[in-house]
Amino acid sequence: MTQSPVRYDRQGAVGIVTVDSPPVNALSQAVRQGLWDRVTEGFIDPDVTALVIVGAGRTFIAGADIAEFIKGGMGEPDLNDVNDLIESGPKPVIAALHGTALGGGLEVALSCHYRVAVPKALVGLPEVKLGILPGGGGTQRLSRLVGAKTTIEMITSGAFIPAPKAQALGIIDHVGEGADPLAIALSFAASLPAGPHKRTRDREEGLAADRGSSVFDEARASLAKSARNQFAPQRCVDAVEAAFTLPFDEGLTRERELFMQCMAHDQAKALIHVFFAERAVTKIPDVPPSVTPRKIGQVAVLGSGTMGGGIAMNFVNAGIPVRLLDLDQAALDRGMGVIAKNYAGTVAKGKLAQAEMDKRLSLIQPTTDYADLADADLIVEAVFEDADVKAKVFRRLDEVAKQGAILASNTSTLDLDAIAANTGRPADVIGMHFFSPANVMKLLEVVRGKDTAPDVIATAMAVGKQIGKVSVLVGNCDGFVGNRMVQYYATEAQRLVIEGASIEQVDQAALEFGLAMGPFAMGDLAGLDVMAFIRARRVAAGLIYGTPLSDRIDPARKGQKNGRGWYRYEPGNRTPLPDPEVAAMIDAYRAERGITPRTFSSEEIGKRLIYSLVNEGAKILEEGMALRAGDIDIVYIYGYGFPAWRGGPMKFAELSGLDNVLADITRYHADAAAAGDADGGYWEPAPLLKRLVAEGKKGFG
Template sequence: MSDVVTLERQGPIAVIRVNNPPVNALGIAVREGLQNSFKAAEADAEVKAIVLVCEGNTFIAGADIKEFGKPPKSPGLPEVVNDIEAGSKPSIAVIHGTALGGGLEVALSCHYRIARKDAKVGLPEVKLGLLPGAGGTQRLPRVVGVEKALDMIVSGAPISAVEANELGVVDELFDGDLLAAGKAFAEQLIADGKGARRTGERTDKLEGVDNAALVAAKRAEIDKKMPGLFSPQRCVSAVEASFTLPLADGLKRERELFGECLTSPQRAALVHAFFTERLASKVDDLPKDTPVREVKSAGVIGGGTMGVGIAMCFANAGIPVKILEISDEARDKAIERARDTYGMSVKRGSLSEAALEKRMALVSGITDYADLSDVDLVVEAVFEDMGVKQKVFEALDANCKPGAILSSNTSSLDLNEIANFTKRPEDVVGLHFFSPANVMRLLEVVRGAKTSNDVLATAMAIGKKLKKVAVPVGVCDGFVGNRMVFQYGRESEFLLEEGATPAQVDGVLKKFGMAMGPFAMRDLSGLDIGLAIRNRQRETLSPEYKLPTILGKMADAGMLGQKTGKGFYVYEKGSRTPLENPELPAILEAASKEQGIQRQPLSDEYILERCMYALINEGAKILEEGIAQRASDIDVIYINGYGFPSHQGGPMFYADSIGLDRVYARICEFHEQHGAWWKPAPLLEKLAKEGRKFADL
């Protein structure tokens, strides 16, 4: 037996233990250990039942990420689980923590399953561009039926042990000691004379249902909600094999489809997104022994949508938070806004009433800065105006205790200037949340010129505690995300002046995989916000940097997006569905004429290049300036904050996949055609001429 998997006989029960910290991943040693241990238990005449338990905080949580991208080693997981299921002695998987991916496939190959009440199970392979490749698509439908199996496998979302018990994935729930529960279940099986019950032999859940219709409906849903994604449709094909083919043939079909996913370019992008999200939290020049300040309480300045969303993040993490507003009325509205937002989650069934009350008990409203004297961290979330920020930070400096962290949620203003409004700039850091803050995962942690190491370390730790993807960035106009999105938005508006329509541009980018097109996004956020940033930048730009004029013309016409019911699109009352704006063509014609441009049809490829290459070129400049630590951090920011498709890997990964020589050559053409904005980034030019990639950095 291996060191990570052990076998011990306790009377008539063989106990197989997996101990491969931290998550009992299915590396080669675990696979060998499981195969050998089950074979040994099967060969022992004294053994009447087998109990599989895992040490530590979890059952087998999936594949070993250290083996990703390496040649497979035998035995593979399909061979191991087939051997387990083929055994003649009843086997029981005792699940705690999470049984995910291959972990659930191992559990499904055992003849019985019990789970601790707080456990979760799932098959998340689709999130890495794969499908369950060790029988998951064949065994799960035989346990829960085709409809639920499709939902679980295509979404990749885990389910609770309680739901798993209701569905029949697990046979019993328990509290307390794992081994005691497993042995008690095994002893009952022995006493009742129950033997092996092989999942792969079951057909009852596959009968009496129009499974073909369920498959067709799921395919249509994927086409609508996940256009262009490779693995979800293969997941459906694999599940389809569970009711159209015998088990052995279904397993063979599953492996064929798994192989197709394995070689898909999308898989490489999704794996990149998976690994780089974890890498982004590492600050390269921050000593590992940097102390972290204790944050037991927080304050938020501003009770608008953003401020309340930020406050909810702290309450969700169990941290008491005070929302400061300018009046009793505004304070009460902020608290009401938080309750209403939680209430929507209760209506959807994603939050209980008890949880709502528990979180609201952590949220309080105040109107006096003096009431922030005891908090450990404050987040300023007021209007984007430097004069307003100055008043806030001077008040915080005067009222907050020594050692309190003073942070700003500014999305573009100079954090160093903000820090200098205090006598303690070393305690100032940027915490740039994304709207809605209680939903969006991204948090840009902005490191000022004087931000101390322990404040930066604390900010990164708080991001993790708030369950955010925290990425460290430097100070510049817009930091990483908004600085790049400005280029993207500007080019999309130039495309309208040249002859495109909002629907065409949005359609091209949605087809690429973006969550929203740039014009639907502008309508959602409000055209006045983009216009204010545009006007501020217009004051500082030299003449060769021309800007589109469309936003100003639309604002003059009262078209500010969804808030006025009319923007790049029009919206019927109470609806967010974008409809064609019949007044827009005249505005576009006027803008084109003013710029001296003859409108003409534009190809979809041209539109995609103009928008994506603008992102890439600016990303290269950001890297060269040290605003982002690494190219993959930019990818993480764009995937988690700007709706960039994870199956494209992020803008910098996408550039690498195209080839930087090709990207650079096209940017040079755009520079010649469209002027100063398109001057190639020196780093991009260097890498392209050396035949290298951003990833090589």
């Protein structure tokens, strides 16, 4: 007989129901059944007058078992039945919170008559981050405690609320001292008056003021802007409103109806995919957990420009000292000045204490001498994206770095093996491609070369986690995963403009799809001078990157950095504004080539942009440059602002139907060929995509 993950004990007149299901006490079917059985046992125990529900290990109940979501059913007992049992029982029940009480975990706590917590506990209802809403009574019970506005804010943001704030809001009844939630709960139980003890479902504190108010319409209007095109946030408001317009049991029924609507929606499928994909990126078949990472106590960063400075900030933010090298003292001084300014801005916003800023700056030792890097455990090169420059740097590093030091390149496109060949230690060389701004963007592409040692890979992945990055292992090819795909996305944007779309229309279609910015605004942010340099290199190698249209851009136009790119920018303002000079250049380009502009719908533009990513992503998968389709999705979500609720480009293709996607790609390829457009050659359908469709497969596996 399988042992239950929930046990029952007694301390004096208090029954203790302990959830012990490592690692996070998720509400699996076995835990729900255990709660049902043990709470029932406590209610019929004649020697107890109150019950405490507490979590063993590091947390209370962190939430539902997400794996059950994708298996098509949660199994009995339903969480609502468990919560009703707790709430309607003959004895008071106290939830003793530590760690996190999230989602279903908080819903269990809300069904208890009282909630106590250690000071560091966190509570929240983050289901919206999975494209769903609380389905265990959370929208109905929380509303009765804190009112509509706070409930809507908590549920639609998915924010985690510290216990002291939760007490101030009325979610938690008592925050005790120390770190032992059971001790706090037992002390609280000893102070309880004789019953009856009011059920949360019968509370009225939060309901009276908001009945018939405009708070729901205001929330919907606000979410229409902040969560544009997202399904679940609006359903969350509908569910909360039900708490104010329906009796409790009918409100629960309405909540469940809305929950099931969300579960059936593609956005929930996408976000649940992202949840699991982000956790899967750490699993590397030939680098098992048994591989021990190297110890990293001292880091060096080469290059004090925008990228190098941002990379240095990542490490000192994690308490790791950095030696920042630049051979130009003036550049080094400027770089340190920019770092200080960045930190000062954070201090001014109240997000960082001055003392902490001073501490972080003290961890950066600027230098112009390679000899100062001799004791670094990890050296990250962030110099100009030029093969000859990087070759020279790595030859010098090979001379000064100690044995066992990891030599990492921040290259975004260049051949890592060619870089490693400039050293006598290719096993110690790896790519660590940070995304700009490096101190903000969460993605880190970890690039393995053909000789990179397993423990070097393990170290880079571990360091990425330590400095707060989402690290994804990728293979060594031109552009790796992210930039290899985006080069065709950017090229397709130019082809659309050549055919008749406007720059603004293309970018607007990308925004309507849910991307953080359009391809032309992205080019201006990255720098058109950088883009021109990469295009020249790729064209010289017979590869595609952009179109001849980009060659017509005045070289003086560098994008946001000087206020003139595809768009124009006012001083001190990053808002892209249409530029008549660029529009005239495009008109002239079309006229020279006899192109009659045609009209496009936003849907057609969106498809051509996104499917260009999908097709190249499928080629990357087949080549083994990414371990999983989900890894590609994580790269795009965290590195390029792809909307998580779309699931990433590969998941979006699956949800759109691989057969439908292939049909469109095949048509785009035929159109480019018929027009004699060599720049559209990347539309040749990926063999993997063709094979999957031929085999009737629905996903990339």
